[in-house]
Amino acid sequence: xxxxxxxxxxxxxxxxxxxxxxxxxxxxxxxxxxxxxxxxxxxxxxxxxxxxxxxxxxxxxxxxxxxxxxxxxxxxxxxxxxxxxxxxxxxxxxxxxxxxxxxxxxxxxxxxxxxxxxxxxxxxxxxxxxxxxxxxxxxxxxxxxxxxxxxxxxxxxxxxxxxxxxxxxxxxxxxxxxxxxxxxxxxxxxxxxxxxxxxxxxxxxxxxxxxxxxxxxxxxxxxxxxxxxxxxxxxxxxxxxxxxxxxxxxxxxxxxxxxxxxxxxxxxxxxxxxxxxxxxxxxxxxxxxxxxxxxxxxxxxxxxxxxxxxxxxxxxxxxxxxxxxxxxxxxxxxxxxxxxxxxxxxxxxxxxxxxxxxxxxxxxxxxxxxxxxxxxxxxxxxxxxxxxxxxxxxxxxxxxxxxxxxxxxxxxxxxxxxxxxxxxxxxxxxxxxxxxxxxxxxxxxxxxxxxxxxxxxxxxxxxxxxxxxxxxxxxxxxxxxxxxxxxxxxxxxxxxxxxxxxxxxxx
Ligand SMILES: [Zn+2]
Numbered sequence: 001x002x003x004x005x006x007x008x009x010x011x012x013x014x015x016x017x018x019x020x021x022x023x024x025x026x027x028x029x030x031x032x033x034x035x036x037x038x039x040x041x042x043x044x045x046x047x048x049x050x051x052x053x054x055x056x057x058x059x060x061x062x063x064x065x066x067x068x069x070x071x072x073x074x075x076x077x078x079x080x081x082x083x084x085x086x087x088x089x090x091x092x093x094x095x096x097x098x099x100x101x102x103x104x105x106x107x108x109x110x111x112x113x114x115x116x117x118x119x120x121x122x123x124x125x126x127x128x129x130x131x132x133x134x135x136x137x138x139x140x141x142x143x144x145x146x147x148x149x150x151x152x153x154x155x156x157x158x159x160x161x162x163x164x165x166x167x168x169x170x171x172x173x174x175x176x177x178x179x180x181x182x183x184x185x186x187x188x189x190x191x192x193x194x195x196x197x198x199x200x201x202x203x204x205x206x207x208x209x210x211x212x213x214x215x216x217x218x219x220x221x222x223x224x225x226x227x228x229x230x231x232x233x234x235x236x237x238x239x240x241x242x243x244x245x246x247x248x249x250x251x252x253x254x255x256x257x258x259x260x261x262x263x264x265x266x267x268x269x270x271x272x273x274x275x276x277x278x279x280x281x282x283x284x285x286x287x288x289x290x291x292x293x294x295x296x297x298x299x300x301x302x303x304x305x306x307x308x309x310x311x312x313x314x315x316x317x318x319x320x321x322x323x324x325x326x327x328x329x330x331x332x333x334x335x336x337x338x339x340x341x342x343x344x345x346x347x348x349x350x351x352x353x354x355x356x357x358x359x360x361x362x363x364x365x366x367x368x369x370x371x372x373x374x375x376x377x378x379x380x381x382x383x384x385x386x387x388x389x390x391x392x393x394x395x396x397x398x399x400x401x402x403x404x405x406x407x408x409x410x411x412x413x414x415x416x417x418x419x420x421x422x423x424x425x426x427x428x429x430x431x432x433x434x435x436x437x438x439x440x441x442x443x444x445x446x447x448x449x450x451x452x453x454x455x456x457x458x459x460x461x462x463x464x465x466x467x468x469x470x471x472x473x474x475x476x477x478x479x480x481x482x483x484x485x486x487x488x489x490x491x492x493x494x495x496x497x498x499x500x501x502x503x504x505x506x507x
Contacts, residue, residue: 003187004066005059006100006133007037008093009109010126011049011074012081013147015316016243017473017481020117021078023085029075033096037069045390045400049074051109051143054176062184068103070096074111076422077316083118090122090129097133105139105183106130108158109176112148113239120244120485124153131157139186143175146208147239149246155196159186160254163234165219167210168395168426168454182231192231192254195264195507199249199271200499201491203278204476205449206309206467208237214277218267222253225263230255235267240478241316243485261507272499279492280476282309282469289327291466292443296334296413305444305452305460310472311371312449314424318342319447320364320372323470328414328445329377337441339417339425340403347420350381350407357381371471379416382408383434387419389427394454396427408434415441426451428458449474 011030012021030048032040040046041053052072059065071093097103108130116122130140139159144150146164154161160182162175203215210216215237222233234252251267253260288306295302311321319342328336346361353359358380368374387403389396404420408431417431425446428438438444439459446452453465469477478493489497 002064002066003104004068004102005183006068006070006097006103006106006130007052007055007072007109008070008106008130009049009052009072010086010089010114010122011109011111012114013077013111013145013239013315014080014113014115015077015241015473016080016115017241018079018316018318021075021081023082025075025078026073026085031073033071034069037072038067045398047400048072049109050172050399051176054173055107055109055179058177058180059183062180068100070100072109077314079316081114081116081122083116086116086122090125094129103134103138105141105187106134107179107183108140108142110142110144112144112150112154113242115242115244121151121153121246124151124157127154127157139183141179141183141186143179144236145169146235146237148236149238149242149244149248150196150198150236150250150252151246152196155194155252160192160232161234161252162232163236165210165223167208168451170394170454192256193260195251195253195261197251197264197268197502197507199268200487200489200497201249201271201275201278202240202247202478202486202493203237203249204240204280204478205315205474206280206476207278209450211462214271214274217274218271221270222263222267225259229257230260230263233263240486241474243483245485245487247486248490261504264507265501265504269501275491282476283466284469285323285327288466288468289324289331289333292328292336292445293331293333295442296336300442303442303459303464305446305456305465307449307452307465307467308445308447308470308472309449309467310470310475311447312424312474313342313422313447314451315449315474317447317472317474318372319422321470321472322363322373322375324445324468326373326375329411332413333443334413335442336414336445337431337436337438337443338414338445339430340419340423340447341416342420342422343418344404344420347405347407347418350409350418351384351405353381355381355384371473377411379409379411382410382415383436385433387421389429389433391427392429393458394426395451396429396455401427401430403430406434408436424448424451427455
């Protein structure tokens with residue numbers, strides 16, 4: 001008999017300090033039910049999380065099966081999800097699952113760091129729903145972002161949770177594919193012991209890169225132990241800005257014979273021993289802008305990339321803060337490029353005026369706040385586009401990105417990409433879609449926390465990237481935020497935080 005696997009998920013990384021993520025946000029980005037979901041998944045550049053096409057492709061390669069597409073929705077990181085939308089979506093999933101006939105298993109693709117306006121763990125509710133649909137004995141396999149805040153409810157309701165192992169996240173499709181053979185093993189009757197350790201460490205996002213650092217060491221060590229009896233080691237960095245009790249680094253291992261338990265404990269102890277490395281050092285704003293100015297004078301050999309890590313739309317930032325922008329303008333930095341500045345009104349003005357027009361506009365007009373001041377500028381419109389971009393590198397490779405109506409503008413020595421939709425700048429194709437060659441400038445300022453590294457490594461090695469201390473909703477300097485629900489004490493916010501490792505027998 002052909003196995004029937006339900007597929008569903010909700011992707012949102014919630015920044016509790018950002019405005020609420022609405023039903024419209026989800027529906028405008030990715031919302032598919034039933035057959036429409038499968039039709040999208042097989043496209044060359046599907047507008048859905050890459051895990052799902054990866055899972056489907058690998059299941060196809062593994063033998064007969066019947067995918068039972070239920071519902072997938074996803075959107076850019078933003079504030080807490082509107083609770084009514086989440087309730088309705090979960091209800092809709094329940095209805096579709098109920099109408100889909102008997103299922104042999106469920107595959108969940110979610111982010112794992114969502115909070116709603118009323119609930120700190122809607123992801124846990126999603127997992128409970130999937131479990132209820134197949135009962136206690138049939139498999140539920142999930143894939144999550146490595147920024148997931150894992151709850152006990154998620155662990156209890158899934159047979160296996162697989163997390164990304166790359167940051168920038170370039171392995172999303174592979175992790176979906178990895179879920180398929182594990183689903184087959186579970187369908188054949190195998191089961192694995194779970195070990196789950198949650199640590200009192202909320203790691204600032206910039207300390208969770210996987211190229212180097214304590215977190216990278218942990219991922220590498222975990223993978224060194226993978227084998228038939230220990231198929232999955234998931235190491236979650238967590239996402240502090242969700243401001244939820246589930247925040248924090250967690251280790252999840254799955255195996256048989258006890259080796260997985262020892263490894264979970266070893267990795268947790270390592271993270272704790274290395275906790276100093278989860279503290280952040282950023283470059284002061286003046287020093288960063290001076291480097292860009294020097295590069296503008298010296299030329300490409302001194303090129304520098306300023307990462308505006310505090311205003312990352314990929315972490316809930318609004319993409320419109322002005323600390324760096326204003327300094328670049330006032331310091332008259334030459335041959336500078338900045339992207340993406342999100343201002344739909346200015347993009348619309350540029351489209352009305354046309355290429356070649358010179359305009360006086362006010363950035364952030366009517367929506368200024370403490371981080372995003374209203375800045376009057378004289379600009380020249382260099383190019384216009386509808387903002388639909390075929391990604392070519394890093395996290396957007398093979399995906400279609402939608403910046404909304406966009407413009408390339410020049411403000412003195414600064415060239416800037418202004419767009420209408422909130423999206424993090426992580427692919428040179430964004431600039432190229434407006435006729436700009438990113439490699440021709442002497443400095444690049446990106447509103448992105450880390451994913452830009454996989455897109456712009458053509459021009460900027462790690463040594464030429466500076467993480468700038470500017471204001472914004474995603475500043476890695478956690479002491480600047482009015483936390484409400486984080487577990488406290490927690491490292492690195494509270495120096496006196498303590499942790500006693502569990503005994504292996506307790507896992
Ligand atoms: Zn992530």
